[in-house]
Amino acid sequence: MNMLDNRLILVVGATGGVGQLTVAKLLAKGYQVRVLSRSETKTKQLFDDRVEVCIGDIKDINSLTQAMDSVTDVICSVGTTAFPSSKWELNLSNPWDSMMGYLNPKQLGKKAKNSPLQIDAEGVINLVKSCKNIQLERFVLVSSCGVLRPNQFPYSILNLFGVLYAKKQGEDYLINSGIPYTIIRPSRLIDGPFTSYDLNTLLQAKTDGEQKVVIATGDKINGQSSRIDVANACVECLSSEQTKNKAFEIINQGERKDTLDWNKLWELL
Numbered sequence: 406m407n408m409l410d411n412r413l414i415l416v417v418g419a420t421g422g423v424g425q426l427t428v429a430k431l432l433a434k435g436y437q438v439r440v441l442s443r444s445e446t447k448t449k450q451l452f453d454d455r456v457e458v459c460i461g462d463i464k465d466i467n468s469l470t471q472a473m474d475s476v477t478d479v480i481c482s483v484g485t486t487a488f489p490s491s492k493w494e495l496n497l498s499n500p501w502d503s504m505m506g507y508l509n510p511k512q513l514g515k516k517a518k519n520s521p522l523q524i525d526a527e528g529v530i531n532l533v534k535s536c537k538n539i540q541l542e543r544f545v546l547v548s549s550c551g552v553l554r555p556n557q558f559p560y561s562i563l564n565l566f567g568v569l570y571a572k573k574q575g576e577d578y579l580i581n582s583g584i585p586y587t588i589i590r591p592s593r594l595i596d597g598p599f600t601s602y603d604l605n606t607l608l609q610a611k612t613d614g615e616q617k618v619v620i621a622t623g624d625k626i627n628g629q630s631s632r633i634d635v636a637n638a639c640v641e642c643l644s645s646e647q648t649k650n651k652a653f654e655i656i657n658q659g660e661r662k663d664t665l666d667w668n669k670l671w672e673l674l
């Protein structure tokens with residue numbers, strides 16, 4: 406029997422940039438894949454019938470129960486924009502709320518429906534809570550560089566509306582849950598698909614996955630991270646004991662000369 410036959414991976418955020426690539430890589434490796442998505446149409450368009458689909462929203466814990474049935478691993482790459490955008494589903498029809506929101510940016514997320522506070526903090530916490538009664542092999546969470554230094558430039562800018570605080574809340578809840586975890590912290594994401602509205606997306610720097618992968622711990626490195634390599638890391642760490650209960654940063658830097666050896670990278674953790 407193939408070792409992967411009994412692993413059923415739930416991908417949350419599968420319609421996003423990293424998520425799409427993660428699903429593709431999982432399927433290529435022979436894993437069974439289920440995705441949790443808010444949109445059946447979007448999911449069908451992307452993956453046809455190659456994955457099982459559960460409709461749910463991480464803000465609603467009751468919508469997550471069915472997706473967890475028989476799952477062995479969860480990969481979560483959900484996210485929203487760091488700065489207010491249509492993805493936040495803000496209703497600023499009340500001008501007073503709007504003004505107060507902008508005077509106190511970190512409060513603005515509370516007025517939204519899908520801001521980092523609701524997704525990266527409360528949503529991730531909901532997801533972890535719904536896994537508590539199942540025996541998970543691994544919960545992989547895509548977080549962000551800067552969570553341990555939100556007041557340092559340039560993270561202080563990224564964190565103007567509190568995204569790094571929200572990500573840290575999600576991380577901490579997972580770490581303290583007792584579920585075996587791996588936290589992957591990319592820097593500015595590059596390499597398509599480009600789905601977010603931030604500066605780096607507009608600049609659209611491209612490595613095509615050709616730069617060397619650098620991983621580190623302690624949140625000290627800066628750079629840019631290929632979505633392709635972040636997705637690969639999400640999948641590769643599932644079969645590595647060395648990545649269990651670890652958090653690490655991942656960036657791309659320098660020329661990639663040799664074939665990527667993930668096991669060698671994991672030795673650095």
Ligand SMILES: NC(=O)c1ccc[n+]([C@@H]2O[C@H](COP(=O)([O-])OP(=O)(O)OC[C@H]3O[C@@H](n4cnc5c(N)ncnc54)[C@H](OP(=O)(O)O)[C@@H]3O)[C@@H](O)[C@H]2O)c1
Nearest residue numbers: 418419420421422423443462463483484549592593594600
């Ligand atoms: N962009 C950067 O430079 C950067 C830097 C560091 C870390 N990160 C993090 O890296 C991860 C992947 O980034 P990305 O750019 O690939 O993400 P993305 O393309 O923005 O995708 C986000 C995903 O989250 C899903 N989602 C949003 N709200 C949801 C909700 N309420 N319930 C269920 N799913 C929801 C979206 O689903 P829909 O299709 O339904 O909207 C989508 O699948 C994110 O955690 C992001 O914060 C990004």
